[in-house]
Amino acid sequence: MKEKKFEEALERLEEIVKKMEEGNMTLEESLEAFEEGVRLSRFCSKKLDEAERKVEILLKDDEGVDIKPFTGGEENGR
Numbered sequence: 001m002k003e004k005k006f007e008e009a010l011e012r013l014e015e016i017v018k019k020m021e022e023g024n025m026t027l028e029e030s031l032e033a034f035e036e037g038v039r040l041s042r043f044c045s046k047k048l049d050e051a052e053r054k055v056e057i058l059l060k061d062d063e064g065v066d067i068k069p070f071t072g073g074e075e076n077g078r
Contacts, residue, residue, distance in 0.1 A: 006047040013040040 016037045020030060 004043065006044060009040045009043050009047075013037055013044065016040070 016033050019025065020033055020037075025033065
């Protein structure tokens with residue numbers, strides 16, 4: 001069985017959310033969709049955590065000192 005990719009899982013999760021928001025599903029269909037959505041959400045969260053750990057490893061310098069991570073804000077007031 002081929003391992004699902006993050007992008008595929010996220011796309012499927014978005015489809016499930018959209019379908020559930022339409023409100024045209026039976027209770028049983030909604031529960032099945034919710035279960036699948038929870039599994040996909042956990043899978044995506046795990047993949048994001050793995051990617052974050054890899055980035056943290058790459059951001060360490062040769063002495064093992066962390067390089068300041070990107071925060072998304074402006075540096076030095078610029």
